[in-house]
Amino acid sequence: MTLAVHMRCQRVRVGVGMALRHCTGNFLSPRRSAYMTPHSSMSIFSRQMNMEAQSVAAHLNSSGFIRSQGLIGGKWTDAYDGKTIKVCNPATGEVITNVPCMGGKETNDAIASAYDAFVSWSKLTAADRSKCLRKWYDLILAHKEELGQLMTLEQGKPLKEAIGEVSYGASFIEFYAEEAKRVYGDIIPATLPDRRLFVLKQPVGVVGAITPWNFPLAMITRKVAPALACGCTVVIKPSELTPLTALAAADLSIQAGIPPGVLNVVMGNAVDIGDALLASQQVRKITFTGSTAVGKKLMAGAAATVKKVSLELGGNAPCIIFDDADLEVALKGTLATKFRNSGQTCVCANRVLVQEGIYEKFANALSSAVQSMKVGDGFGEGVVQGPLINDAAVQKVESLVQDAISKGAKVLVGGKRHGLGLTFYEPTVMADVKGEMLISREEVFGPVAPIQKFKTEEEAIRLANDTNAGLAAYIFTTNVQRSWRVTEALEYGMVGVNEGLVSTEVAPFGGVKQSGLGREGSKYGMDEFLEAKGLVQLPSPFAMTSSKSSFPCGGRGASIFCVSLLLLLS
Ligand code: ADP
Numbered sequence: 001m002t003l004a005v006h007m008r009c010q011r012v013r014v015g016v017g018m019a020l021r022h023c024t025g026n027f028l029s030p031r032r033s034a035y036m037t038p039h040s041s042m043s044i045f046s047r048q049m050n051m052e053a054q055s056v057a058a059h060l061n062s063s064g065f066i067r068s069q070g071l072i073g074g075k076w077t078d079a080y081d082g083k084t085i086k087v088c089n090p091a092t093g094e095v096i097t098n099v100p101c102m103g104g105k106e107t108n109d110a111i112a113s114a115y116d117a118f119v120s121w122s123k124l125t126a127a128d129r130s131k132c133l134r135k136w137y138d139l140i141l142a143h144k145e146e147l148g149q150l151m152t153l154e155q156g157k158p159l160k161e162a163i164g165e166v167s168y169g170a171s172f173i174e175f176y177a178e179e180a181k182r183v184y185g186d187i188i189p190a191t192l193p194d195r196r197l198f199v200l201k202q203p204v205g206v207v208g209a210i211t212p213w214n215f216p217l218a219m220i221t222r223k224v225a226p227a228l229a230c231g232c233t234v235v236i237k238p239s240e241l242t243p244l245t246a247l248a249a250a251d252l253s254i255q256a257g258i259p260p261g262v263l264n265v266v267m268g269n270a271v272d273i274g275d276a277l278l279a280s281q282q283v284r285k286i287t288f289t290g291s292t293a294v295g296k297k298l299m300a301g302a303a304a305t306v307k308k309v310s311l312e313l314g315g316n317a318p319c320i321i322f323d324d325a326d327l328e329v330a331l332k333g334t335l336a337t338k339f340r341n342s343g344q345t346c347v348c349a350n351r352v353l354v355q356e357g358i359y360e361k362f363a364n365a366l367s368s369a370v371q372s373m374k375v376g377d378g379f380g381e382g383v384v385q386g387p388l389i390n391d392a393a394v395q396k397v398e399s400l401v402q403d404a405i406s407k408g409a410k411v412l413v414g415g416k417r418h419g420l421g422l423t424f425y426e427p428t429v430m431a432d433v434k435g436e437m438l439i440s441r442e443e444v445f446g447p448v449a450p451i452q453k454f455k456t457e458e459e460a461i462r463l464a465n466d467t468n469a470g471l472a473a474y475i476f477t478t479n480v481q482r483s484w485r486v487t488e489a490l491e492y493g494m495v496g497v498n499e500g501l502v503s504t505e506v507a508p509f510g511g512v513k514q515s516g517l518g519r520e521g522s523k524y525g526m527d528e529f530l531e532a533k534g535l536v537q538l539p540s541p542f543a544m545t546s547s548k549s550s551f552p553c554g555g556r557g558a559s560i561f562c563v564s565l566l567l568l569l570s
Contacts, residue, residue: 052379053092056149061097065146067247068097070267072106073113074260079268080105085240090156090387090423091377099243102268107235107276110264114206114233115282117261122203122231126180129229133177136256140170140217140249147248151216152378154242156386156423157341159378169217169249171505172521173225179526180229190536198535203231204308205284207529208277210270210298211246212290213239213389214344220246222509222520223287223310224263230529232285235264235277241389243267274298281305285529288312289346292469292514299517310518310528312346312510314443315471318464319349319500320486322457322477323357329498330476331365334449336500337474339373339427342385343447344393346515347472347494347502351433351440352451353460359453363431366449367412373427375418387423388446394423397446400439401428404450409433414448435463443469457482461489470513472502493519 060066069076079100086095100106121129140147148163155162186199207227211219220236227234238246243265250265266273274294277283278301285308288298292313302309319337321330338349354362376383388394394417401415414428425446433440433450440450454460464473473492477483487495493511496502503509508519518528 053089053094053153053377056379057089057096057153060146060150060153063146065143065150065248066097066244067251068099068244069247070100070102070106070110071247071250071254071263071265072110073117073264074254077106079103083268085268087154087241087244089153090389091152091379093422096153096244099240099247099267102266103272104276106268107237107266107273108280110235110266111206111208111276111280111282113261114235114264117259118203118206118231118233121228121233121259121262124231126183126229129231130177130180132256132258133173133180133225133229136253136258137170137173137177139252139256140166140173143248143252144170147217147245149379150248151242151245152386154244155213155216156389157378158380158383158386161341162378165215165218168503168505169215169221172218172221175505175521176225176229176526179226179523182523183230183526183530185532194538196537196539198537200533200535201230201530202533203227204529204531205232206280206282207232207234207285207287208280208283209234209236210274210277210286210288210290211236211238213241214341214346216242216245217249219289220249222505222525223289226520226525227285227287227529228258228262230526232529233262233264235266235283237266237270237273237277240267240270275301278302278304278307283307285309287518287520287528295516308528310510310520311516312518312520313471313514313516314469315346315348315511315515316350316441316443316467316469317347317472317474317492318460318490319352319474320454320460320464320476321352321354321358321362322460322475322479322482323355324478324482325358325476326478326498327358327361327365330362331369333474333476333496333498333500334366335369337472337496338449338500339370339385339447340501342388342425344389344445346443348445349449349474349500350444351463352449353454353463354451355460356453356455359451363412363429363451366451367429370413370427370429370449375424375427376420385427385447387420388425389423391423393445394425397425397444397448400442400444400446401430401448403438404430404433407434407437409437409439409450435466441467457486461486465489465491468514469511471511471515472496474500474502 079102083101084098085101144166147166151162152159183201188197190197209223253263287310289312295311295313373385374382375385378386410431412429414426418424418426428448430450433452470492472494473490474496475486483497494502505521508522508524510519
């Protein structure tokens with residue numbers, strides 16, 4: 001899901017929420033011309049759209065909800081050289097505010113703060129950490145509306161969906177506030193009669209968390225909540241496209257009593273920040289959600305200091321509809337997995353594989369459902385499809401659709417930029433798609449459902465697995481045996497059976513193959529931030545004395561030496 005975003009740091013700092021300014025820069029200029037459409041009714045609609053967004057921005061600003069500085073060691077901080085980046089509303093092209101364009105120096109200070117804070121945060125009892133997390137959760141829910149509005153402003157998703165993400169994001173904090181108290185070690189039956197073996201679980205240390213723009217809150221809480229629950233401290237780098245939700249959530253973490261330095265936020269020059277996180281000996285773990293290309297770079301970079309790495313990367317999800325599927329269930333599931341967040345999620349159905357017996361019926365039903373989707377500003381009544389994040393995103397969708405058309409695919413609905421202009425794209429259904437088309441091989445990250453026909457179950461499995469990605473897959477069938485057979489054959493980290501939504505805080509989320517490493521959410525998500533320390537003990541001086549006869553080393557000192565040797569060899 002890499003999008004060429006050309007953002008330049010600039011020196012001038014402008015006020016917050018001054019919604020009359022438009023974003024400039026390569027990626028926004030096409031938006032502006034489309035926005036100035038001569039179509040008069042469209043202009044009235046756009047003006048209404050702007051007024052709504054402007055009044056929300058003004059309200060959030062006056063209530064202190066729009067933070068426009070980074071957070072280092074508990075202090076709100078500008079970039080040291082004063083440079084800033086614009087944060088824009090994708091539905092209007094207007095500037096919401098400017099945030100600091102930070103780099104390596106600020107990141108190193110954030111790491112140092114996190115390193116200092118680790119000493120005391122990791123020593124707190126799990127119950128005390130849990131209380132802080134619970135308070136943070138309560139505050140996020142208490143400000144669900146404002147956080148949702150902020151998310152719609154900077155990311156574009158419909159308000160209802162944004163508020164849904166706030167609840168979903170908060171659920172990780174609640175879950176891990178509870179899990180904090182369940183970090184159990186082990187006692188292992190020893191191989192020698194007078195030895196005792198234990199496993200202690202301890203926090204890895206300072207964590208660098210790099211997150212994308214499509215889920216401005218949930219991608220952060222899914223990483224930060226388990227990290228903090230374990231006793232780790234974090235430096236977060238949110239996407240420069242959507243830093244405001246992250247900053248507002250960070251502000252609430254301070255109000256919740258999470259001590260200064262435990263949670264730091266830097267943003268700006270992604271490469272410099274990433275390099276500083278990778279180079280630091282103090283950062284012991286990198287957790288990343290984003291494109292496969294950047295994930296590979298981070299994995300390679302982490303090798304120099306041998307950090308732990310968790311990667312949640314791109315997908316190419318097949319959504320398989322068998323002849324024996326319940327049409328209504330399949331339709332509902334496909335719409336949910338394909339069109340959520342305007343198709344901009346890594347678990348979105350990327351290929352809709354439909355068996356020949358139900359192909360026509362399903363394509364017709366999907367087309368008429370998609371035809372009736374309301375597109376617009378996320379604040380608009382009844383809107384279910386917002387804008388794409390930026391013009392680069394629209395261009396990518398356009399090129400994939402054009403490639404498919406040129407190779408024989410048919411557009412059933414949509415297929416072009418929406419009349420609203422800017423980065424709005426029509427919800428689209430395409431038929432007669434083939435495996436060799438780019439749309440089947442690349443992550444679309446837009447509201448396009450490409451339908452491909454298949455004949456047999458074996459063919460469906462082969463097509464589904466014919467990709468380097470392996471994040472989520474979906475199957476729709478009423479045959480229980482088939483559902484198990486196909487689930488087991490799919491090379492994916494998650495499978496939805498008659499279900500289009502697979503994300504929940506209580507289940508593991510993550511991919512296989514080039515979709516990533518590690519799992520987020522659930523009890524498995526805790527392990528990513530823990531080290532298992534082996535402990536071999538001689539429980540008492542008596543045991544040490546008695547060990548003389550049974551152990552091929554002489555005396556107390558030698559016994560301790562031998563235990564150390566055992567540890568080294570294990
Ligand atoms: P997306 O297409 O979702 O923006 P990216 O992988 O480009 O996916 O970005 C995900 C996150 O990774 C963002 O926060 C982005 O700023 C960050 N990022 C991009 N390039 C790098 C890099 N070289 N080092 C560290 N972080 C990076």
